[in-house]
Amino acid sequence: MASADKLINTDVPEKDVFAFHFLQSLSNLRKQNPFDTPDQKNYRVRKIKKAAYVSMARAAGGSSRLWSRALLRRADKDDNKIVRFSRRKWKISSKRRRSNQRAPVVEEAAERLRNLVPGGGGMETSKLMEETAHYIKCLSMQVKVMQCLVDGLSPK
Amino acid sequence: MENELFMNAGVSHPPVMTSPSSSSAMLKWVSMETQPVDPSLSRNLFWEKSTEQSIFDSALSSLVSSPTPSNSNFSVGGVGGENVIMRELIGKLGNIGDIYGITASNGNSCYATPMSSPPPGSMMETKTTTPMAELSGDPGFAERAARFSCFGSRSFNSRTNSPFPINNEPPITTNEKMPRVSSSPVFKPLASHVPAGESSGELSRKRKTKSKQNSPSAVSSSKEIEEKEDSDPKRCKKSEENGDKTKSIDPYKDYIHVRARRGQATDSHSLAERVRREKISERMKLLQDLVPGCNKVTGKALMLDEIINYVQSLQRQVEFLSMKLSSVNTRLDFNMDALLSKDIFPSSNNLMHHQQVLQLDSSAETLLGDHHNKNLQLNPDISSNNVINPLETSETRSFISHLPTLAHFTDSISQYSTFSEDDLHSIIHMGFAQNRLQELNQGSSNQVPSHMKAEL
Numbered sequence: 001m002a003s004a005d006k007l008i009n010t011d012v013p014e015k016d017v018f019a020f021h022f023l024q025s026l027s028n029l030r031k032q033n034p035f036d037t038p039d040q041k042n043y044r045v046r047k048i049k050k051a052a053y054v055s056m057a058r059a060a061g062g063s064s065r066l067w068s069r070a071l072l073r074r075a076d077k078d079d080n081k082i083v084r085f086s087r088r089k090w091k092i093s094s095k096r097r098r099s100n101q102r103a104p105v106v107e108e109a110a111e112r113l114r115n116l117v118p119g120g121g122g123m124e125t126s127k128l129m130e131e132t133a134h135y136i137k138c139l140s141m142q143v144k145v146m147q148c149l150v151d152g153l154s155p156k
Numbered sequence: 157m158e159n160e161l162f163m164n165a166g167v168s169h170p171p172v173m174t175s176p177s178s179s180s181a182m183l184k185w186v187s188m189e190t191q192p193v194d195p196s197l198s199r200n201l202f203w204e205k206s207t208e209q210s211i212f213d214s215a216l217s218s219l220v221s222s223p224t225p226s227n228s229n230f231s232v233g234g235v236g237g238e239n240v241i242m243r244e245l246i247g248k249l250g251n252i253g254d255i256y257g258i259t260a261s262n263g264n265s266c267y268a269t270p271m272s273s274p275p276p277g278s279m280m281e282t283k284t285t286t287p288m289a290e291l292s293g294d295p296g297f298a299e300r301a302a303r304f305s306c307f308g309s310r311s312f313n314s315r316t317n318s319p320f321p322i323n324n325e326p327p328i329t330t331n332e333k334m335p336r337v338s339s340s341p342v343f344k345p346l347a348s349h350v351p352a353g354e355s356s357g358e359l360s361r362k363r364k365t366k367s368k369q370n371s372p373s374a375v376s377s378s379k380e381i382e383e384k385e386d387s388d389p390k391r392c393k394k395s396e397e398n399g400d401k402t403k404s405i406d407p408y409k410d411y412i413h414v415r416a417r418r419g420q421a422t423d424s425h426s427l428a429e430r431v432r433r434e435k436i437s438e439r440m441k442l443l444q445d446l447v448p449g450c451n452k453v454t455g456k457a458l459m460l461d462e463i464i465n466y467v468q469s470l471q472r473q474v475e476f477l478s479m480k481l482s483s484v485n486t487r488l489d490f491n492m493d494a495l496l497s498k499d500i501f502p503s504s505n506n507l508m509h510h511q512q513v514l515q516l517d518s519s520a521e522t523l524l525g526d527h528h529n530k531n532l533q534l535n536p537d538i539s540s541n542n543v544i545n546p547l548e549t550s551e552t553r554s555f556i557s558h559l560p561t562l563a564h565f566t567d568s569i570s571q572y573s574t575f576s577e578d579d580l581h582s583i584i585h586m587g588f589a590q591n592r593l594q595e596l597n598q599g600s601s602n603q604v605p606s607h608m609k610a611e612l
Contacts, residue, residue, distance in 0.1 A: 045478055048478040048482045049474065049475055052474055052477075103436075103456075105457045106456055106457075109460030109463075112464050113460070113464055116467050116471070117467065126435040126436050129439035129440065129442070129443060132463065132467065133439065135467070136443070136466065136467060137446065139467070142474060146481060150477055150480045150481050150484060153484045154480070154484050
């Protein structure tokens, strides 16, 4: 595996980078909206979630990974989600003709993965797996950071 | 189909050659015409890449004393005076065959062919000039022909620019199995030459029958060549018995050489497929290490399901934690701005930062200590007495005991560098401290106790 890791670079920065970015985004959120009313709970949750993802994408080296770029793009263009989706479908359909012959079992799973991993729509399966590996690493890091924050801040 | 091509080598092929004068077309004609002399050699010519084709073009054009020296005119000229050219070619190639036989006997295997010709780089770069210079003497050409044929004996789908890298390959990579070489990106031009669906196994059979059916016009030297080449593939195959596909990066071009596996199709598509599949399996192994509990699962489908479940669970965790975080944030007004503005996370200079953190820690402790005292002063009769009571002990101990979350914090982030741990500690302390200070200053009695309870 070491040799494969040398070829496929899935390095992820340290947790403090994630924490820094996340806290920054949280503070930005605070600045924008005083989160007082319970009516806005869902809205706030979504905002925080989005802040978490965006900060994760930024922390993980924004442009060197496809998924982070796609995430950031998606976060910026909240209105144009439909457009994005249709473009992705077009990309997939162009590949689907070729890829149908290739190990349909793998391709089914790859399809599901593409739905999960941001930016997975336009990727080949091998590239998709690289992105998934990096994405998993970043996600687990982010989860740890958030867990620690919540534990630190939560009442006893 | 190729059988027919080779069998029909004869005068009746001019109509094919009236097709656009590409070097490949010309070479086809050449290979077909010269089949009786040296089928292996001509076959190699048939299979060579365009660069070699151009070399051979120039070589053959030099050989052929027809009034059409240029490549573009060659086929046209060939159509015209083909009989003459054919005879001349046969004669020339017969001579070459002699020399080839001699040189081939000198170089025992395809690996050890003597290479007195200039190195591949120069050959590649000055392929228009050096071949002409070399081909003025037959030995150089014969050597190259020897190499080509030897190469051809090992590989039918050869596509390399020159035989040199291929010949250098086998001694280095002794694990190779396959007598066949192809490279995926360059395959397409060859695929046009190659009738689709041909496997190398069939080709090897055809080759052996061809050599047996060698026409009587072949010189004895050509028979030697045949035998040489019959033995060569065996030798090549023996040396390449074990092992997997190898990939070597051609120094001249960016293609990746892919070796076909023994007994498998050498289709361009199937080879590309195999490359792709191996890439995928390699990455799956990488993923397997990442996802916990994937080691027991075998098989691509199940593993991929595991991976998908893991990613989904991680995303759900993020969502859940964000919900929790939002609920936590309602109770505590966090002044993140102040925290961040204090340069808690500088992007550089960890040492300085560490000092800062320590200072912050101590300051936070004192603040909290004061807080606890104030708690006692303000709210002696609060039900949280049981919580506050331990505060009567030393401040540091109460500090530690009253923040078990911090201990939990330390445990959970033990993997952190101390740097980050202290950071988060300090942040939270500062946050608490500031909160308490602010709330106390504001002085709404309702809120204060509840908040204190919450924090404690």
